[in-house]
Amino acid sequence: MTLLSIKNMDVSIGQYSVLHGVTFDVPEGGVFVLLGRNGAGKTTTLRSIIGLWDRPPGSVTFRGEDVSSLHTSDIARKGIAFVPENMGIFGGLTVAENMVLATASGKFDQARLTRVYELFPALEQFWDKQAWSLSGGQKQMLAVARAIIEPRDLILIDEPTKGLAPSIIHAMGEAFREISQTTTILLVEQNFAFAKSLGRDMAVIDDGRVVHTGTMAEFAADTALQDRLLSLSVEGA
Amino acid sequence: MIDRAGGVFVLPVAIAIVAFFLIGAPSSWLTLTVAGLSMGLMIFLMASGLSLVFGLMDVLNFGHSAFVSFGAFVAASVLAWLGGWLGADSIILNSLALIAALAAAIVFGAAGGWFFERVIVKPVYKDHLRQILITMGALIVAEQLILATWGGTPVNVPRPHFLEGAIILGGSSLEVYRLFAFVVGALVYAGLYYLLNKTRIGLLIRAGVENREMVEALGFKIDRLFIGVFMLGSALAALGGAMWAGYETLITPALGAEMMVIVFIVVIIGGLGSIQGTLLGAIVVALMQNYVGYLSPKLALASNMILMMAILLWRPYGLAPAVK
Amino acid sequence: MNRTLSVKIIALTIWGLLLFSPFLFQDVRQVEVAARICVFIVLVASYDLLIGYTGIVSFAHTMFFGLGAYGVAIAMKQGDNTWGYWIVGALAGVLVAAVLAVLIGLLSLRVKAIFFAMITLAAASVALVLASQLSSFTGGEDGMTYSSPDIFKPATKLLTDDEGKVARIAGVRMNGKIAAYYFVFFTSAVMFWVMLRIVGSPLGTVLKAIRENEARAEGIGYRVVAYRTAVFVIAATTAALAGAVYAAWLKYTGPDTTLSFAIMIDILLMVVIGGMGTMWGAAIGATLMVLAQYYLRDLMEVASDATSAIPLLPELLSPDRWLLWLGIIFILLVYFFPAGIAGTIIRGRAK
Amino acid sequence: MIHPSLSTRDLTIRFGGHTAVNAVTCDFRPGELTVIVGPNGAGKTTYFNMISGQLTPTSGSVEKDGVDLTRMSASQIARHGVGRAFQLTNLFPQLSVLENIRLAVQAQAGDGRRFFTPVAKLSELTARAERYLEATKLSDKAELPAAALAHGDQRKLEVALLMAMEPDIYMFDEPTAGMSLDHAPDVLDLIAEIKHDHSKTVLLVEHKMDVVRALADRIIVLHNGELIADGDPGEVMSSQVVKDVYLGNAGEMA
Amino acid sequence: QDGDPVKIALIHGMSGSPLEAFSKQTHTGFELGLEYATGGTMEVNGHPIEVIYKDTQFKPDVARAVLAEAYGDDEVLLAVGATSSGVTTGMLPIAEEYERILLVEPAVADSLTGPESNRYVFKTSRNSSMDMQAQALALKPDENLYVATLAEDYAFGRDGIAAFKSALEGTGATVVSEEYVAQGTADYTAVGERLFNALKDQDGRKVILIYVAGSGDAPGKLQAMDPSRFDIELSFGGNILPAMAGYKRFPGMEGAVYYYYEAFENEINDWLVEEHMARFDGPPDFFTAGGMSAALAVVKAIETAETLDTEGLIAAMEGMSWDTPKGEMTFRPEDHQALQSMLHFKIRVDDDVEWAIPEKVEIITPDMMDIPVGREN
Numbered sequence A: 001m002t003l004l005s006i007k008n009m010d011v012s013i014g015q016y017s018v019l020h021g022v023t024f025d026v027p028e029g030g031v032f033v034l035l036g037r038n039g040a041g042k043t044t045t046l047r048s049i050i051g052l053w054d055r056p057p058g059s060v061t062f063r064g065e066d067v068s069s070l071h072t073s074d075i076a077r078k079g080i081a082f083v084p085e086n087m088g089i090f091g092g093l094t095v096a097e098n099m100v101l102a103t104a105s106g107k108f109d110q111a112r113l114t115r116v117y118e119l120f121p122a123l124e125q126f127w128d129k130q131a132w133s134l135s136g137g138q139k140q141m142l143a144v145a146r147a148i149i150e151p152r153d154l155i156l157i158d159e160p161t162k163g164l165a166p167s168i169i170h171a172m173g174e175a176f177r178e179i180s181q182t183t184t185i186l187l188v189e190q191n192f193a194f195a196k197s198l199g200r201d202m203a204v205i206d207d208g209r210v211v212h213t214g215t216m217a218e219f220a221a222d223t224a225l226q227d228r229l230l231s232l233s234v235e236g237a
Numbered sequence B: 001m002i003d004r005a006g007g008v009f010v011l012p013v014a015i016a017i018v019a020f021f022l023i024g025a026p027s028s029w030l031t032l033t034v035a036g037l038s039m040g041l042m043i044f045l046m047a048s049g050l051s052l053v054f055g056l057m058d059v060l061n062f063g064h065s066a067f068v069s070f071g072a073f074v075a076a077s078v079l080a081w082l083g084g085w086l087g088a089d090s091i092i093l094n095s096l097a098l099i100a101a102l103a104a105a106i107v108f109g110a111a112g113g114w115f116f117e118r119v120i121v122k123p124v125y126k127d128h129l130r131q132i133l134i135t136m137g138a139l140i141v142a143e144q145l146i147l148a149t150w151g152g153t154p155v156n157v158p159r160p161h162f163l164e165g166a167i168i169l170g171g172s173s174l175e176v177y178r179l180f181a182f183v184v185g186a187l188v189y190a191g192l193y194y195l196l197n198k199t200r201i202g203l204l205i206r207a208g209v210e211n212r213e214m215v216e217a218l219g220f221k222i223d224r225l226f227i228g229v230f231m232l233g234s235a236l237a238a239l240g241g242a243m244w245a246g247y248e249t250l251i252t253p254a255l256g257a258e259m260m261v262i263v264f265i266v267v268i269i270g271g272l273g274s275i276q277g278t279l280l281g282a283i284v285v286a287l288m289q290n291y292v293g294y295l296s297p298k299l300a301l302a303s304n305m306i307l308m309m310a311i312l313l314w315r316p317y318g319l320a321p322a323v324k
Numbered sequence C: 001m002n003r004t005l006s007v008k009i010i011a012l013t014i015w016g017l018l019l020f021s022p023f024l025f026q027d028v029r030q031v032e033v034a035a036r037i038c039v040f041i042v043l044v045a046s047y048d049l050l051i052g053y054t055g056i057v058s059f060a061h062t063m064f065f066g067l068g069a070y071g072v073a074i075a076m077k078q079g080d081n082t083w084g085y086w087i088v089g090a091l092a093g094v095l096v097a098a099v100l101a102v103l104i105g106l107l108s109l110r111v112k113a114i115f116f117a118m119i120t121l122a123a124a125s126v127a128l129v130l131a132s133q134l135s136s137f138t139g140g141e142d143g144m145t146y147s148s149p150d151i152f153k154p155a156t157k158l159l160t161d162d163e164g165k166v167a168r169i170a171g172v173r174m175n176g177k178i179a180a181y182y183f184v185f186f187t188s189a190v191m192f193w194v195m196l197r198i199v200g201s202p203l204g205t206v207l208k209a210i211r212e213n214e215a216r217a218e219g220i221g222y223r224v225v226a227y228r229t230a231v232f233v234i235a236a237t238t239a240a241l242a243g244a245v246y247a248a249w250l251k252y253t254g255p256d257t258t259l260s261f262a263i264m265i266d267i268l269l270m271v272v273i274g275g276m277g278t279m280w281g282a283a284i285g286a287t288l289m290v291l292a293q294y295y296l297r298d299l300m301e302v303a304s305d306a307t308s309a310i311p312l313l314p315e316l317l318s319p320d321r322w323l324l325w326l327g328i329i330f331i332l333l334v335y336f337f338p339a340g341i342a343g344t345i346i347r348g349r350a351k
Numbered sequence D: 001m002i003h004p005s006l007s008t009r010d011l012t013i014r015f016g017g018h019t020a021v022n023a024v025t026c027d028f029r030p031g032e033l034t035v036i037v038g039p040n041g042a043g044k045t046t047y048f049n050m051i052s053g054q055l056t057p058t059s060g061s062v063e064k065d066g067v068d069l070t071r072m073s074a075s076q077i078a079r080h081g082v083g084r085a086f087q088l089t090n091l092f093p094q095l096s097v098l099e100n101i102r103l104a105v106q107a108q109a110g111d112g113r114r115f116f117t118p119v120a121k122l123s124e125l126t127a128r129a130e131r132y133l134e135a136t137k138l139s140d141k142a143e144l145p146a147a148a149l150a151h152g153d154q155r156k157l158e159v160a161l162l163m164a165m166e167p168d169i170y171m172f173d174e175p176t177a178g179m180s181l182d183h184a185p186d187v188l189d190l191i192a193e194i195k196h197d198h199s200k201t202v203l204l205v206e207h208k209m210d211v212v213r214a215l216a217d218r219i220i221v222l223h224n225g226e227l228i229a230d231g232d233p234g235e236v237m238s239s240q241v242v243k244d245v246y247l248g249n250a251g252e253m254a
Numbered sequence E: 001q002d003g004d005p006v007k008i009a010l011i012h013g014m015s016g017s018p019l020e021a022f023s024k025q026t027h028t029g030f031e032l033g034l035e036y037a038t039g040g041t042m043e044v045n046g047h048p049i050e051v052i053y054k055d056t057q058f059k060p061d062v063a064r065a066v067l068a069e070a071y072g073d074d075e076v077l078l079a080v081g082a083t084s085s086g087v088t089t090g091m092l093p094i095a096e097e098y099e100r101i102l103l104v105e106p107a108v109a110d111s112l113t114g115p116e117s118n119r120y121v122f123k124t125s126r127n128s129s130m131d132m133q134a135q136a137l138a139l140k141p142d143e144n145l146y147v148a149t150l151a152e153d154y155a156f157g158r159d160g161i162a163a164f165k166s167a168l169e170g171t172g173a174t175v176v177s178e179e180y181v182a183q184g185t186a187d188y189t190a191v192g193e194r195l196f197n198a199l200k201d202q203d204g205r206k207v208i209l210i211y212v213a214g215s216g217d218a219p220g221k222l223q224a225m226d227p228s229r230f231d232i233e234l235s236f237g238g239n240i241l242p243a244m245a246g247y248k249r250f251p252g253m254e255g256a257v258y259y260y261y262e263a264f265e266n267e268i269n270d271w272l273v274e275e276h277m278a279r280f281d282g283p284p285d286f287f288t289a290g291g292m293s294a295a296l297a298v299v300k301a302i303e304t305a306e307t308l309d310t311e312g313l314i315a316a317m318e319g320m321s322w323d324t325p326k327g328e329m330t331f332r333p334e335d336h337q338a339l340q341s342m343l344h345f346k347i348r349v350d351d352d353v354e355w356a357i358p359e360k361v362e363i364i365t366p367d368m369m370d371i372p373v374g375r376e377n
């Protein structure tokens, strides 16, 4: 069943046209991976879904409802979480305060909190610290933790593994696998090895257009296609 | 942070003790101290709105003083209009007139704040320079509007009889109006403290200033919050103006502008965005002004500036800045 | 590129008009207006060096302006109206401005921008109070009048005709007034040119870098505090020089012509209208604003009369409310053309 | 043995009660590329910050070619030939790509104090800046403001800035983070080139193991602020302690 | 030439400061004055009078430009202005440069007819010396009187107190303390304590003389500190009518002021009060009376001048006496300051009147005062 469907999305910033008719469907459940080179328009696509561009032409349908004209906060309240590329950490707030703001009621579900601590022990350690003082990777963990502290229907994640140590990437992969049992994840990723291990379906964006959609299994098998679309000259570990 | 900042909260006490020995005459000291404390709370009323908007939303609102002026004039007009109640022999009618005047100022301030946020400030969040500029433009317009509405001649502010005069205690005189101002200021402080520290609103606003988009992506309507804070800040300014009008009894449209420098100094000395700091700054400034004015009048004018420089050198972010 | 060119052309046209203005518009007010424009272009350009190029918000610019003006005023009042005293006064003013700028800069340019703004505001109000309190020296609130060098006296004949009377060129009397105007014009033009060179130089790029990302500028090897202090001093001394020139022109110096906060706001308005971070914009902003100050009122008088039949409008268009309209225009400008006139032309429509 | 160009002695910094970097003593030699690895929050960036002057150490010292850099300001250190690129992109957003680079060239040439010569006349500056543009394949974006670049290009510009400073010591903090696979090699090639110039010292923080393997002459490992391993890449990467704290087999993190 | 219009420029601050209200009063008074003096024809000796208005924006440089324009381009016969002393100081040299008359009204400072002024300047407004001498006389000073003074710390305040002290000289009264506060002071507690401490142990009549122009309501603030417990009286001058409402707190207080509409009994004042009531629904205030006095001076000067040019006017005006709502005024030939009467009042509170009434005790005529001569023409 289709959870999120994007049709003919066009975005231009100033005189630059960034997306030209991006169209793809994200089925419910599992991890959907969006691949593409730098500047292809992946971030822009995610931002448009959550409503951070002023009304892009084209439609975004979530659970059969057109949300493209809704305000960002209303889209979020439909059950969509967003982990932006720059992480969107509130540096002036403590880790705890950052987390509180990600809950609707201001109260934590204790079980979920415990799981977050397990996944990212550093967060427990720095719970009462100002978030700006976290290391780059710790900030990334906090950003992901915020998205999973409440149950959601869809999580949009922009390059979560950037700057993470291998062991953490590994842990995060586990976490995503677990979360994706109950929640759909739309993942933008450069780390192909990571993407490959998680993704069920996928799409490739290039130069503001969707140039390929399909299952991850097929794509992973077809190295020629990978080479053409992603120029994987440095193969991931 | 908290324990380290704790030390600065005894500053006013230390100042008062030193002053006691320098002044010598206990009755004068008591007069000056009580007057200073209540003046501090009146300044706090005017400054708290600025500090709130400045510290929480990171908006430097030079138009703040316009709300102070508006509050003063609106209250004065209401009091003049309710002259009958004010002149009546019933304390109840007197108080009703007073409450009506203060409420009118608050409502006007809030409404003005709404308009101000929507039209003036909204486009320039996060851009200090344009904030300074656009709010200055708004200040010019607001001052002209006051001039056009109330004219340039000073307006007399009647005040209820029960707030006139002074209580004589030993050799000291304690003005009734100042005691009243003290109470109002203390109540406002308590309310603000609760709002910012016991509710989630303060957090959300601080987060929103840093990254508006992310707060929205978390599902909050940051717009409404910002408007709310702005309305609150403006309403406080107007209330401060109304209280000040009652103190001054004769007001001109320049009132807000005249108070602005001291209000800025207080906010800076206190530390941005912290209500505690603003209160502290206001009291320290007011006490210093009274003591220095008594001990060495020549220095009185410079005392604020010197105080500000000294405090900034000692603590570059003010006495008790909001933790950032 | 050609957009930048069109801004330059506008600004150069303004300078051209200023150069010939005594001949183009032969009435008394325009000379006053033109001289004021010249001085304010320099003042605004020097302020733009701070606010537009380096991102320093200072409210002490009128203080520096005043130092130059008061230096000249006091020297010419205590001494006499010869050039020697003008030079002594101007130098003293510039020197004090430079010293103060170094002190304020080193002491406080490290702190957060907003604190710096407040400190300069405090310094400026202290200057204002001092000028008022040291009245035996400064003339207090009322300011002081003095005479300027003889060559500027209206009675001075620069050129004489056969009968020994003041000669006229294109109908303009070649008297001291003309000399005074060209003194103002050329000194201003030179200062403006110097500032143009500064912003076009490597130093100019460094200033912009500091505005954009102070920490990184430090990181690639620029001593940010030193650069900021330097530009603060340059701006301060230029403002002081402009003050000295203006004092010679006005033959009057008082708080309301140099030190007052109203002038500070004028300067801010001019910078914004012209466009922050463009020297050429300063010329455009200063010109428009001074013209508005002198002529918007007259214009509104006409508008008010023309609409006198309609209710309410004439009330709002009353010439005494011209400041209201200026304020509104200003807000709209900041709102819709944050880059100012010059910036908007250069960048084009798209945001 | 070659003399160390950069060394830190007992370099330590504490934030409140937390010791982020603890008594790290290490020498770096010209012509050598040292990769610093360690789990997130190990103190790698903080270590860099102390060397390049963004932070002042609580104790210990930093020395370059016999000059004590410990208490110097960031700008002084930069002028002493220590250059640094940042983990989080840190550019001059409204200035054009070319201007960004020219600033670094100009700082290196000591031209920042020239205030009367138009930049346009200093053509050698522009020419040098353009060389770095080409090297990082950013030439076609020279006139764009840095803010308009996609993330990957911003990372490249970050590297270009560092190269333009022409320092003796290069410090890269995860230069390829967020770079797609077709762009990362450009940057890696540049780093390799620097390494080949045997007078330069390179420090690199990196999490991508393939990158580490391709470039490292030597690896040091930080963990909880302490230096726990130092040596030949093959050796270090296969040691048990690194596997435990860093690579992780099934997420058994301390 | 007969029938040629005579142009007069009114140069006041009309925008940019709350003081603009004073300028408006002055204009109203000036227009009423012309109307009265010409019997409504607006013609003097067959010359129609044309009034040109200019705005100084309360900026001296703008004021200079518009004054120069009035003289140079509009070719006015004379100009009247301005509102604040600073702006007016800046205008003085322009009058000299253009050799035209500047009639100062309502700016106050003594220095406007002082050594820095010039022979083209006439002044119909009262000056600080008059204020303070009248104020001193209103105290009926003798050996029994002890005074502490309170003024603002700038030229206006210090000159005023100096004038006050010189008026007390030889009367036996003692000034025990002079306090100066910064301009714009709002809190008078500290200085109040100092004043009380200086006076309270004297035996005799104890008075605090207040000379504060700003809006801080110094009298009210001191009153709130209850000076009566030390038998200390307050004394200060009058104010514009809206401000006089605040004087209801000081019944019986005595001081001096230069106009109150009920205090002067003459035909001109009767006309002024009646017309003003009829047209503006309220009595004239003191800047209105000032503006009218200036207009009456101008008309009389034009009527009596032998030639209608600057020199003719100066000749006519030096030593000229003319009637005004405030009684007869005379331009002193030496410095062109007009001498005028002042009102010694005592505050009476009438609940039916919006403001406290400064009831006449006595008119202090010019010969009772000794106003220093500012310059020798």
Ligand SMILES: Nc1ncnc2c1ncn2[C@@H]1O[C@H](COP(=O)(O)OP(=O)(O)OP(=O)(O)O)[C@@H](O)[C@H]1O
Binding pocket: A013, A014, A016, A018, A036, A037, A038, A039, A040, A041, A042, A043, A044, A045, A085, D147, D148, D149, D150, D151, D152, D153, D178, D180
């Ligand atoms: N503010 C802007 N002004 C101009 N162009 C922009 C702006 N923001 C983004 N772009 C352009 O839009 C294009 C798409 O950017 P986007 O950030 O969506 O790419 P991406 O696929 O997320 O790349 P990356 O992998 O580097 O993050 C890029 O070419 C970029 O240059």
Ligand SMILES: Nc1ncnc2c1ncn2[C@@H]1O[C@H](COP(=O)(O)OP(=O)(O)OP(=O)(O)O)[C@@H](O)[C@H]1O
Binding pocket: A126, A133, A134, A135, A136, A137, A138, A163, A165, D015, D018, D020, D038, D039, D040, D041, D042, D043, D044, D045, D046, D047, D087
């Ligand atoms: N200014 C600071 N104040 C308080 N703690 C800080 C500060 N800077 C860094 N820290 C702490 O020091 C530790 C080391 O941080 P650092 O940024 O050096 O880690 P890192 O090794 O670079 O990690 P990553 O690979 O995630 O970038 C972290 O736990 C961080 O929270």
Ligand SMILES: [Mg+2]
Binding pocket: A042, A043, A044, A085, A158, D151
């Ligand atoms: Mg992206």
Ligand SMILES: [Mg+2]
Binding pocket: A135, A136, A137, D044, D045, D046, D087, D173
């Ligand atoms: Mg790091």
